[in-house]
Structure formats: C-alpha cells, structure tokens
Amino acid sequence: MMIDVLAWCLVAITAPPVLMFAIECIAGAAPRDETSAKHAHDDTVVPPFAVLIPAHNEAADIAATLSAAAAQLRPGDRLLVVADNCDDATAALARAAGAEVVERFSTTQRGKGFALAAGRSALAAWPPAVVVVLDADCVPEPGALQRLAGHAALEAAAVQGRYLLTPNGSTHPSAQISLFAFAIKNLVRQRGLQRLGSPALLQGTGMALPWPLFAEAELASDCLAEDLELGIALVLAGKPVRFLPDAGFNSPASSLGAAVGQRTRWEHGTIVTAWRHIPALLAAGLRRPSILLLALDLTIPPLALLTVIIVATTLVTVLLAGLAAGPAPLLTQLALDALFLLAVGYAWYRVGRAYLALGTLLHIPGYVLWKLPIYRRLLVDRQRSWVRTARDATTERKQ
Numbered sequence: 001m002m003i004d005v006l007a008w009c010l011v012a013i014t015a016p017p018v019l020m021f022a023i024e025c026i027a028g029a030a031p032r033d034e035t036s037a038k039h040a041h042d043d044t045v046v047p048p049f050a051v052l053i054p055a056h057n058e059a060a061d062i063a064a065t066l067s068a069a070a071a072q073l074r075p076g077d078r079l080l081v082v083a084d085n086c087d088d089a090t091a092a093l094a095r096a097a098g099a100e101v102v103e104r105f106s107t108t109q110r111g112k113g114f115a116l117a118a119g120r121s122a123l124a125a126w127p128p129a130v131v132v133v134l135d136a137d138c139v140p141e142p143g144a145l146q147r148l149a150g151h152a153a154l155e156a157a158a159v160q161g162r163y164l165l166t167p168n169g170s171t172h173p174s175a176q177i178s179l180f181a182f183a184i185k186n187l188v189r190q191r192g193l194q195r196l197g198s199p200a201l202l203q204g205t206g207m208a209l210p211w212p213l214f215a216e217a218e219l220a221s222d223c224l225a226e227d228l229e230l231g232i233a234l235v236l237a238g239k240p241v242r243f244l245p246d247a248g249f250n251s252p253a254s255s256l257g258a259a260v261g262q263r264t265r266w267e268h269g270t271i272v273t274a275w276r277h278i279p280a281l282l283a284a285g286l287r288r289p290s291i292l293l294l295a296l297d298l299t300i301p302p303l304a305l306l307t308v309i310i311v312a313t314t315l316v317t318v319l320l321a322g323l324a325a326g327p328a329p330l331l332t333q334l335a336l337d338a339l340f341l342l343a344v345g346y347a348w349y350r351v352g353r354a355y356l357a358l359g360t361l362l363h364i365p366g367y368v369l370w371k372l373p374i375y376r377r378l379l380v381d382r383q384r385s386w387v388r389t390a391r392d393a394t395t396e397r398k399q
Contacts (some may be wrong), residue, residue: 004385007320011336014313017306018336020296025184025343028192045196047129049149049208050078053099054115059089061252065139066097072145080122081136090136106240110222112204117220124215129153131214134249135205140164141248144164144206148247152208157240158231161206161247163185167355170252174370176356179253180348181303183355188347189297190243198293199241202231206249213239224270226268232277235291236284267374268304274298304371307364310340 051069055062061079070077081094083103094101104118116133123131130149134140144161152159162169165182168175190200204227209217213234278295284293300306307327307399322332348361 002327003320003323004326007317009324010313010317010320011333014309014333015336016296017300018267018310018340020229020293021189021300021306022339022343023196024189024297024300025347026192028188028190029347030195030196045153045361046146046150046157047153048074048076048078048136049130049132049145050080050123050128051132051134051145052116052119052123053079053081053134053136054084054112054119055086055090055094056115057086057090058082059093059098061137062090062093063097065134065136066099068095068139069134069145070098072140072143077127077152078123080119082115082122083121084112084118085110109220111224111226113219113221113223116226119202119245120214120219127211127215130210131206132208133205134187135251138205138249140206141250144247144249148206148208148244151242151244151247152210155242156210157242158202158207158209158213158234159242159247160190160200160202160231160246161208161249162190162243162245163203163249163251166250171252173360174367175253176360177364179355180352183351184303184344184347187245188266188351189300191245193293193297194243194245196293197290198297199235200231200243201294201297202227202234202241205251206247221267223273225273225290228270229277230271232273232281232294235294236277236280258371267305268377271305272299302371302379304368305375306340307368308372308375310337332360 017265051073053062053065053069066079066081066198067386073079079097079099081091081099081101083091083094083101085105086103091101091103100122102122104115106114118195119133130152132145132149140161145300148159148161163186167177167179170176186203193200207227218233219230220228221229227249234241275298278298281295281298282290285295301309317333321327344361348358
C-alpha cells in the first residue's frame with residue numbers, strides 16, 4: 001500500500017507541469033487564421049512613445065539596435081539609453097546615434113531593474129503615452145515598435161512582443177536545441193496561454209507599458225528575473241498583460257561557451273521567482289480563473305529540467321512497480337511521457353523545423369547533460385545576485 005501511495009505521489013507531482021506544457025504547446029502551435037487581428041493592429045492609432053534601452057557595457061551590440069529603433073520613430077517619439085555602470089563606449093555610441101543618454105553609476109544597486117528605474121525618472125518630466133523596453137542587443141523588426149506601442153495604448157495593458165533568437169551559424173546540436181527550446185517558451189507557450197485566455201508573461205525586452213502602469217511599477221530591485229516579477233505583479237494587481245506575436249524582436253544567439261553564467265543567473269532567478277509567486281496566483285485564481293492557467297504555467301521548469309524530472313520519475317515509478325506497486329501509476333506516468341513527447345514533436349513540426357532537423361532531436365539527452373551543472377547549482381549553490389557574464393564573439397542570451 002505504501003509503495004502504491006509513493007508511486008501515485010510521484011505521478012501527481014509530475015502531472016501538472018507536463019499536462020500544462022502539452023496543452024500550451026498544442027494550443028500555441030496549432031494553425032489559426034489571425035488575419036483580421038493583424039489588420040486591426042495595423043489600424044491602431046499609435047500615440048507618442050519612448051523606447052527605453054538599459055545597457056551595461058554594450059558597445060559591441062548596441063549600434064544595430066539603435067539604428068533599427070530610430071528608423072521607426074516619428075517626431076515626438078523618444079529614444080533613451082541608460083548607460084548603467086559602463087566603462088566602455090556605450091554612452092558615446094548612443095549619443096552619436098541621436099539617443100538621449102542617462103549615465104548611472106552605483107557599486108551597490110546593480111541590475112536591470114535599477115537601470116529601468118533611472119530611465120523612468122528621466123522620462124517623468126515629459127512622460128510618453130507608452131514606454132517600450134528593449135535590451136541593447138535586441139533588434140525590432142520593421143513596424144514592431146509602433147505596433148507594440150499602439151496595442152499597449154489601445155488595450156491599456158502591458159504587451160509583450162514576440163521575442164526570439166537568431167541562429168549564430170553554429171551546427172552544434174546543443175546550440176540548435178537551445179534555440180528550439182527558446183522558441184517553445186517565448187512563442188509557442190506564450191501563444192498557447194493567449195489562446196487559452198490567460199495573461200501573458202513579460203520577457204524583459206520587446207515589451208510595452210502604458211505610462212500609468214510603468215510609472216507605478218516596482219522596478220528598482222536586484223531580482224534576477226525582474227521581467228517575470230513585473231508581469232506577475234501587474235497580474236496580481238488586476239492589470240492586463242497581453243501577448244502580441246505580430247510585433248517581432250530578435251537577439252543574436254550566443255555561443256555555448258559564453259552563456260552558461262547568463263543561463264545560470266536567469267534560470268535560477270526564474271525558477272525561484274516563479275515558485276515564490278505560485279501560491280498568490282492560485283489564490284487570485286479563485287476569483288479570476290484565467291490566472292490559474294498562469295499559475296500552472298509557472299510550475300513548468302525549463303525544458304531540460306522538465307526532461308530530467310520526467311525521466312527520473314519514470315525510472316523510479318518503474319522501480320516501484322517492480323517492488324509490488326500496482327500497474328496503474330506506471331501506466332499513468334508512461335501516458336504522461338507520451339504526451340510530453342507528442343507536444344515536443346508537434347511544436348517541432350509547426351515551429352522547430354526552422355531551427356533544427358528532426359534527427360537533431362535525438363541529441364536532447366546531450367543537451368540535458370550539458371545543462372545539468374546549472375540545476376546542480378540551483379540545489380547547492382544558487383546564484384542570488386546579479387553578475388554580468390563575460391562575453392565572447394557573440395552575445396549570451398537566456399536559452
């Protein structure tokens with residue numbers, strides 16, 4: 001009896017994230033005619049907006065972002081760069097590109113949240129209708145800024161655009177799988193949440209907030225996942241958060257060697273922040289059921305970690321079945337495994353073929369092993385403070 005209870009407990013722990021992952025992938029990857037929605041966005045009146053770019057030693061990457069952003073601005077729109085604790089040419093390059101520049105230096109208050117707060121203070125004397133936040137290496141697609149700002153104003157909501165990574169030419173299987181995992185999280189699952197009627201998640205770049213929301217937001221913190229924290233805070237306060245896949249933003253993918261530290265910071269911050277807010281979201285979901293979907297989404301760990309959990313649970317369930325547990329827990333777990341594989345396969349068929357060939361999926365075990373040190377550190381040496389990762393020839397990103 002005790003063995004049966006233990007087996008069912010393991011299955012019960014695994015089931016919510018696996019089921020929610022599968023539902024989001026199937027809903028988000030399914031084809032749907034959204035032409036009318038695109039035309040509606042094109043007809044949206046776009047109010048004056050400001051593009052806010054927090055930047056820390058971004059001289060190598062910021063020029064392309066500034067050029068693409070400036071090309072989409074109209075008279076009355078603003079481009080503001082916060083050069084945060086920089087000791088390179090970031091500020092000079094931004095001024096040369098015609099941007100307003102705020103230089104900020106602090107040895108204690110470090111991180112993107114403090115840079116955003118400094119940018120808000122600079123904008124407050126002449127506040128725009130909407131603030132669009134861009135990372136310094138994130139290039140907006142043509143029309144994306146106006147589309148995003150117009151939608152944020154129309155909906156009186158925070159709006160997250162479609163934020164993806166562009167391949168860097170690497171043929172390493174782990175690099176390609178990483179791009180695919182990023183697309184699942186930032187496009188497929190976001191679109192799945194949207195189609196299910198849930199609020200979206202903010203992703204730190206390619207996001208727009210009407211000034212009243214931005215002015216009141218808690219920005220100045222050293223949270224390692226300040227974008228996730230901001231989006232959850234807005235949802236809990238009853239403010240809408242939307243996803244707009246028609247507004248595209250792209251950053252260059254990193255090489256494998258440069259990105260482990262960045263992913264460690266981001267994944268540790270995301271996992272801890274998500275789990276800290278799940279109880280509050282569940283409580284709020286009793287009044288607003290759509291929030292329950294967001295709470296379930298936050299139970300889903302990064303794809304590599306989810307794979308580890310599924311494999312470990314399956315192996316333990318097989319062991320327990322051999323120790324006289326009934327077959328039902330094992331059969332249920334195997335059904336969850338099959339659903340997970342189906343969801344990944346469908347997402348690959350609909351979206352992932354742009355990033356990797358079918359045979360590359362066979363290298364997922366190697367990708368998981370490559371990321372295991374990140375999750376080991378989560379248990380024994382979790383990163384708690386913002387530390388900039390050293391870069392090589394390409395920019396490290398959150399994958």
